[in-house]
Amino acid sequence: MIEINKASRAMRLVLWRVLVVLCLAVVGGLLSATLVRFSPGYGVDESELDPRLSHSSVEAIRNENRKNASLIRYYATYFAAAAHGDLGTSRSLRRPVAELLKERFPVTARSVLVGISTAWTMAFLLAILGLLFSGWLFEVSSTLLSGLLLSLPSAVIALFFVYLRAPVFLAIALVIFPKLFRFIRNLISQAYEQPHVLAARARGVGRTGIFLWHVVPYATPALLALLGISLGMAFGAAIPIEALCDSAGIGQLAWYAAINRDLPLIMNLTLIVTLVTVVSNYIADYSSRLIVSEP
């Protein structure tokens, strides 16, 4: 009886969470549509400047672009269509948004995921190496390295990678690596400073023991939270990098959509980005909570 109660409560909690996530994504989409609609240059088309076009054709282009001018009507039609799986049509690319997303999403997802794993592996390895060889030479060289990477504009990193013909995920990894590294290193050293760690040390617990039994549990919740954030960060980094490297993913699409004030495209992209951010953060929160409540 108690078990069933527990399960149904968990079920309700999950449903509630899903609802919240969906609401947030929708709010994000609506807000971004509002932002685009009221930003200068909305409904303006470069082709208006084509000198061949007659007055009536220019007017027709303008009317076509004014179609989404009433936001409330746009929202309503959008949701009505979205219920049938139609996400609207990109104004600038003249293609269904759903089709564009289906083509582009896997490309970005792959480079973001591989990029994150690479960055985490690098950051962890370096932080642990720092623990093992805590000499000042290591300290200085790792500070220099992360300082160097932090200061490099992501555009420069991206172009450098294009130059080397390296894949996009490496550029993403390099952009988020220094942030991860600094945080992880600070966290681990903070852990070593905790009173119970100091006490354990005084009791003569070995290096590995301290690391496994005291440092890791202390750092895990924050690290899991960081995992969520790094997903958001990687996604954010992917936009300029993909645009610069001309990698045909979501990032390149978003940049193109922004330049062209492509309302349907931007709204859907924001929805996706919000979903990714919120879900990854939720997963991070949830797992960190699980671990906290365990001991």
Next chain:
Amino acid sequence: MKPRALRNLAVVMLLAAAPLALGQSGGVLHFCLHGEPKTFNPILVDDEASENIRYLTGGVLIRLNRQTQALEPGLAESWHVSKDGRTITFRLRKGLHFSDGTAFTSEDVGYTMKTLMDPQVHSPTGDAFRSGEGAIDVQTPTPDVVTITFPASVAGLERLFDQVAILSVHSPQKEMAVLGPFYVSEYKAGLYVELKRNPNYWRRDAQGHPLPYLDGIRLDIQRNRDIELLRFRRGELQLINRLDAESYQHLQKDDPNVARNAGAGLDSDHIWFNEVPSAPLAEYKKAWFRTTEFRKAVSLAINRDDICRIVFAGYAKPAYGPVSPANRFWFNAALPAPKYDPQGALRLLIQAGFRFANDELRDKAGNRVEFTLVTNSGNTVREKMAAMIQQDLSQIGIKVSVVTLDFPSLIERMTRTFDYEACLLGLVNTDLDPSGVMTVWLSSGENHQWNPNQKNPATPWEAEMDKLMREQASAIADKDRKKKFDRVQQIIYEQQPFIYLVNRDVLTAVSPAVVGVAPTVLNPQAFWNADVLQLGPAPQLGAQK
């Protein structure tokens, strides 16, 4: 990635092994489009990427030879324009087929023209034919004769057909069935467009071999020009169009045969002042901008030679009129060359009542003469030009602030709010004929940017320009039209509503592997003769590094 690299290697090795003197048939030419093609429907084309695809795939009745700038028969063996300039009769080649095998007849021409001129379609190509109210009339007495009658005479009528790719009325593939040298076989949005050789293409070379020689063309969609250059240097691409001066220099250092300069192009960069009466600007500023002496002084004080030398590394020519010398027929050679004369500029300004003291220019009322120059962001060349203009004008006491805006914001200011003072922008000229730029010079035009959509011409010289432009459009003989348009060019030179700065050189890069390339100033520059291009066994550029 790997299989492709291997395949490329295999192609290179095969080519190297084959004993050939010059080029030979086959092979896939590889280069980039600089944007996403927005449409494959030739009627709706209005961006450069789509236009390039239309050029490579579309069959046209009359082709403008990009090198000689003369008209040549295409799908039409011959044609005849009536004396009143309203009717054109084509005699079509017999026995031609679309890429999917559908037969080509006069019916297809009629269908294309009717679709093109449908007012609901708003085709930029169709709008160019629109000279008067009313519908067109198309007669197809036999399968190889078609007569098209327009409601009013159309200036430069034949030349407009260079842009009209003929659609098939019966083909199930609709607009994807083409009559040009290639057809679109695959399109991956954001990545590439693949063209394959059209086996039914009508043209043959002098020996009677069918054209095109190439098996296909792969067009990668690549906005980033640095990446394009890099890939070219690695030998992955064989052509680059619209190369910027800096990249041209880098390439020339690698190999002088690769970088090609076709001379000053048709495109121009210019600045203009906002003369719109309703613009939200201070009245005294509007008064300066409307003063001819002020505009002329600004023009005199800009050192165009320096701009050409520094911003374009010498690969541009100072411009002073709306028509580039590259447009051989329409250019008015009688216009005097521009000078750089800051002292003369100051004299003009003082004549017009301005005062110059302590390195500052003030108007009669004592207002400091300063303005903001807007241009589109992300265009380093224009940003550099703006910075140079800033320094040049500071010598005659004018303070210029430069603001870069993203394109949609800029267009909104130019066409809707008119909230700007001066603008630096360029005009891409794809058309040689002045009728193609009517909306720029008519005071009622949308693109009459310094003061668009006027009900009545604001100045006597704009009224005269209106009259001349209308007259040239209804005149039949090109000689008469030229006389009128020469006068228009002179008015623009005298009044400087647009202050022309430079005509950029048309720079392209061509791999030694491509045989038969002859880049021209007209679009599509390096591959206008794609049907006769061949791929030879030349070494990869990157190989020697």
Next chain:
Amino acid sequence: MSAKRGLRICATFMLCAVGLLALGANIVAPYSYAHQFRDLPSSAPTATHLLGTDTLGRDMFSRLLYGTRVSLLLAPAAALLATLIAGVLGAAAGLLGGWWERSILAITDLSMALPLLFLLIALRAMLPLNVESVVSVVATFLMLGLLGWPSALRVVWAATRNIRQSDFLLLARSSGSGPLRLIFRQVLPNLRPVLLAQFWISIPVFILTEATLSMLGLGVMEPLPSWGNLLRGLEDFPAVSANPWRIAPLVLLILVVICFQLILPSQEDSV
């Protein structure tokens, strides 16, 4: 740890030198940052032009000095603002829990996902075209500070949650401290390493974001230099590899960021 101290003194000295040079740009710089030596475009370093000239012939050394002044003053200020906002909000979320936590986190998630670019474009349209460069520069960095907090917030929040049940907080709570007092007196001082890390991370980010903003007509406009627009020159790869001295602004930026990291007490020192 004397080597470390030596390094720290070195870094302090270097930062002071850079700061002084930047502040005294009017006196130190040999030329105006805007003057174009048109006979010497893209020249290599010489005795008269220590770092050579840019493509328009402007003295790179003078531009670097003036650019340092703009960026070095304002980017840390913006970073401070962003970190403070993130600190206060993050600490509040972590400490108060419940609806507070949920709504603050939701807002953060949203602002990370929204295309704020359009907000900036709209802002540009609201400002008059011709703004004084000082106003535009200050406004830009202020905006960066006001918009740049979300990425730091989650980190602060997670760290706060970690110490929510610590003895000192329970003690302070039981002695009747209100939430504001708890945040400012207890939580934030305890989160110093986390906040400092966020602060360092955001400085270069803001310096570089400023360069992107100038593309929207915001930020530091020509001909006034900033590290951001000097660094944009690095995007032209072939030119940089042909003229290696053009990376001088990047070297200086990295140097300054590293110096900052070395000087301020961070967690490692106390291990």
